[in-house]
Amino acid sequence: MADPISPFHRAPKAEDWTEAEAIAAAQRGGAEAFEWLYQRHKRRVYSLCLRMTGNTAEADDLAQEAFLQLFRKIATFRGESAFSTWLHRLAVNVVLMHLRRKGLPEVSLEETTEPTQEDGPKRDVGGPDMALIGSVDRVNLERAIGRLPPGYRTIFVLHDMEGYEHNEIAQMMNCSIGNSKSQLHKARMRLRDLLQQPQSQGAARP
Amino acid sequence: MTDCQKFEAALADTPELERLAPPAREHARQCIRCARLLADFQAIVGQARGLLAPEPPPELWADIRRQLEAEGVIRDAAGEPAPAKPGPGAPLVQSAPRTSR
Ligand SMILES: [Zn+2]
Numbered sequence: 001m002a003d004p005i006s007p008f009h010r011a012p013k014a015e016d017w018t019e020a021e022a023i024a025a026a027q028r029g030g031a032e033a034f035e036w037l038y039q040r041h042k043r044r045v046y047s048l049c050l051r052m053t054g055n056t057a058e059a060d061d062l063a064q065e066a067f068l069q070l071f072r073k074i075a076t077f078r079g080e081s082a083f084s085t086w087l088h089r090l091a092v093n094v095v096l097m098h099l100r101r102k103g104l105p106e107v108s109l110e111e112t113t114e115p116t117q118e119d120g121p122k123r124d125v126g127g128p129d130m131a132l133i134g135s136v137d138r139v140n141l142e143r144a145i146g147r148l149p150p151g152y153r154t155i156f157v158l159h160d161m162e163g164y165e166h167n168e169i170a171q172m173m174n175c176s177i178g179n180s181k182s183q184l185h186k187a188r189m190r191l192r193d194l195l196q197q198p199q200s201q202g203a204a205r206p
Numbered sequence: 207m208t209d210c211q212k213f214e215a216a217l218a219d220t221p222e223l224e225r226l227a228p229p230a231r232e233h234a235r236q237c238i239r240c241a242r243l244l245a246d247f248q249a250i251v252g253q254a255r256g257l258l259a260p261e262p263p264p265e266l267w268a269d270i271r272r273q274l275e276a277e278g279v280i281r282d283a284a285g286e287p288a289p290a291k292p293g294p295g296a297p298l299v300q301s302a303p304r305t306s307r
Contacts, residue, residue: 029281034274038267046266047259063262067270071279132246136253145254160251166219181218188221192246 019083026074034071041084042067045091051157052095054146062098066091092158092172099150132195144194152187159184209233213240221247 014036025033050059158164166180216230274280
């Protein structure tokens, strides 16, 4: 509804800002600019936090922490890298720090933990010939990602959802590139197994 | 390392057929097991990339803002946009717009 009210009813609106303008305004301390940046990036940051932790309460805290850290440092942003790259890397670090504090293994120790189903001959449900093609639906996939062990989930989210390369992941997680690759393979294999299970089995199985 | 193991290693870099090296592509044409693995990984990764990013709870921004104001990171709170739809109890005073330059 067009508002025939006084010219100062609405502030000259941030909608027209470019990101660089919003960053400059935030560097001057303007509340509107921070909100502009938050609104633009909130979903990607939040979904990263949610998918890496699988827990909404933790995701809330971590997304908040990531934005606070970013905004506290915004005066130092000089545009060497893209703002979104800077923010997402910072958010990943916040989540990884959190997982470390919780003592969760970010990367499973090779072979020693998590016997995966490719180790055994039995893929009981569906049989080894069953291919998933065409049958991966979003709800099942979300659920399956949530059921991955934390180490697998981290690698899968970073590589296959966030688009980081193995060398970047190895650096962030302090592991070898080979380890990152083998964990990713296991994560995908586990997802494939989870997706082949009938849905009625749901979350009941450990 | 068997050809199948080599193929699996190549998949860790990309599950996209076009980006696989020629030997791996050739293997996928000859080995039904690996062809299925490739197809499944493509389905999983393709769908994962398309998953919608969830919205954070609406109160998250208010929490962040409060903290930034308390720390003095936000110094120009008056730059706040007027609420789009003032509620019935909204204050009569509207903050004048800042021409921030
Ligand atoms: Zn093969």
